[in-house]
Amino acid sequence: MFTLQKAAARCAGLMAGLLLAASALAAPAEWTEGASYGIDSVVQYQGHEYKARVSHTAYVGAGWNPAAVPALWQRVDTAVVDGVTPPASTRVTRKPTATPRPTVTPKPTATPKPTATPRPTATPRPTATPRPTATPKPTAVPTPLPTLPPTLAPTVAPTAIPTSTPVPTAPPTAIPTLPPTATPTPTVTPTPVAAGGAYRHGDLVTLPGNYGSNNVSKTFLGGAGGPIETVADGVLMPSGNGWTFNKLGGPTSVRIDPVRGKVLYTPEDSQNYNATRRFDVGFPIPEQRYIYKAHWVRNVLLLDGQPYTKSYQWKHERINWEDSVSDGACEIKVHNWQGMDVLTIINRSATNGSTYWGGKAADTNGDWALLEMLVFTGTQGQADGKLITRVHKNGHTYISQNKQPETIYADPTLRLRYFVEQNYFGNFGQIEDGVDNALPKPQVRELYSDDSRVLVGNDGEAGWKRVELRDSVDLQGASVRELQDWTSWNGDIQVKLNTGGLSKGSHSLYLVVIDGVDANGWDHVVSATPVQVTVD
Known part of the structure; x- marks a missing residue:
């Protein structure tokens, strides 16, 4: 017992x-x-x-x-x-909302799981797959990473290696880039960084990873040490580096804006009619090229010192084959129309064009708005191109047009080249008072702009790859957006931080790396890095 x-x-x-x-x-x-x-x-x-x-x-x-x-x-x-x-x-795990899936579905490489410890110290880094030879007309596209709007999407995910056929049958949903077997999860290198781990305007932030290269012709008027910030308040903006100011109509000078700091200012009146700013990329843009054009804009229309409240026409911007603001035989232009918000026009040749109605326009006497135009030139005479126009205002991004597929070129002798930020106001009060009415028109017609950005791919892959500073990883949930410039993009990305119109104080934000758009015209984000930003 x-x-x-x-x-x-x-x-x-x-x-x-x-x-x-x-x-x-x-x-x-x-x-x-x-x-x-x-x-x-x-x-x-x-x-x-x-x-x-x-x-x-x-x-x-x-x-x-x-x-x-x-x-x-x-x-x-x-x-x-x-x-x-x-x-x-x-245990309950929330599944991300399904993203529209293209035809090619990548097979993710399994991430080695650490042995059971209180907290794994690191996830093994996948070995990059050798980059395939670029093909001029890819048809397959990488599958966008799943998104959890408005929270963070996973950033470690495989990217499909695109295949190609001699003639594309559909435009790519996202730019077929980043061929490694897994997208890296970048971490911010804290140099140079101020005490407390916060970044400031002009600081260099390195996003380590395997982001490949970004072979683009580019310009950026904003940012620390950029063309706008180096010109004194009230001084005319000098032409150079592909930009021409003060050529047609009113002068463009630098002014201090209470929200965005130094910005461009261009007036239009009876003496300064149809004033423009123009960028020449330096060459006719070929077929199978990606184009990104964006800038912040704000207009002011005053009649007898009060905001003008009647209908009017405002031509925002255009991409033209010739150095002109006249309606041309090969161009893309965006402007508002009385009572109909936005008008988007594609002229493919002298006899082939389309007009699309609908979308959002920047408000008269309103807050700042970010205007964006994304183009894939596709193949001449074929509907395998893309045209997407977007507006971000009042803390929300709107997709005005999402034309996928679209024909961009129809004339073999005409190619897009000149980017024109046009300052034309006219057709005042036509809805209320009739065409060619003799009633008083606004005496003050002003256009302010900031952070003008142009990206043109020098190959069939680059052009839409870029970096933004946001308060949300997914574009649908972002109320804060600031365009970023980079000093190098070769595997790692080195960003020169641009705080743009951020208010003073401390901000918890994300640096997001974008490589294209999904089928609905929203950005395809491949990684996001949390950063603490201080604006003094």
């Missing part, structure tokens, strides 16, 4: 030890401010389990705890009671 009782006691002690060990293994480590976390790291915070959506560092003072920043952390459990995590069958 004594032997049986002793054996039973030993068994009971052994079972208790095993239960305690299992309980200890089931409880992940507590989240710690200042620590670095790899993607899929699991932590415990305030009695709940969370899994990291993206690799990041929880900077001291940033407040990026799992409960406060769902863009970085996903809750994966119910409550943890007395240190014991519920079984896996009770």
Whole structure:
């Protein structure tokens, strides 16, 4: 009897030890401010389990705890009671909203899972696959990364290697670039960086990874040390580097704006009619090329010192085959029309053109608006190109036109080349007072603009690849957007931070790397890096 009782006691002690060990293994480590976390790291915070959506560092003072920043952390459990995590069958994982899928579906390379420890220290970095030889007319496209609007989309995901046929049958949904087997999760290199880990206007931020190259002809008028910021307030903007100012009508000078700082100012009146700013990329843009044009804009129309409230026409901008603001035989132009918001016109040749109605226009006497135009020139005479026009105003981005597929070129002798920011106001009050009415017109007609950006691909892949600073990874949820310029793009990307129109204070934002658009015209984001930004 004594032997049986002793054996039973030993068994009971052994079972208790095993239960305690299992309980200890089931409880992940507590989240710690200042620590670095790899993607899929699991932590415990305030009695709940969370899994990291993206690799990041929880900077001291940033407040990026799992409960406060769902863009970085996903809750994966119910409550943890007395240190014991519920079984896996009770955990809830929210699945991302499905993104429209192109024909080619990549097969993701499995990420090696770390051995069971309180917190994995790093996710192994995948080996880059050799870059395939570029083909002029790709048909297959990489599958966009899944997005979790308005929170963070996973940034480590495979990218398909596009294949090609001699003649494309459909325009690519996203630019067929970034051929490595997995998209890297970049982390910010904190140099140069101020005390407290915050970046400021003009700081260099390195996004390490395998982003390939970005072979583009580009210009950017904004940013720290850029052409606008180096000109004194009230001084005429000098021409140069492909830009021409003050050629037609009114002069363009630099002024101080209370929101965006130094900006361009161009008036239009009876003496300064149809004033423009123009950029010459330097060559006719061939077929199978990607084009991105964007700039911030604000207009002011005053009649007897008061905002003009009647209908009018405002020609925003155009891309033309010749150096002219006259309606041409090969051009794309965007302007508003009385009572109909935005008008988008494509002239493919002297006898082949289309007019598209609908979309959003920047407001008269309104706040700043970001105007964007994305073009894929496609093949001459074939509907395998693209035209997308977008407007970001009042904290929201609107897609005015999303023409996929579209024919861009129809005349073999005419190709797009000149980017014109046009300042034309006219046809005042025609809806209210009739055509050619003699009623007073606005005496003050002013146009302000900032951060003009042009990207033209020098091959069949580049042109839409770029970097933005946002308050949300996905474009649909972004209320803050600032265009960025880069000093180098060769595997890693080195960005010269542009805070643009951010208000003074501290901002928790993301540097997002974009490589194209999806079928609906929204940006395809391949990675996002959280950054703390301070505006003095």
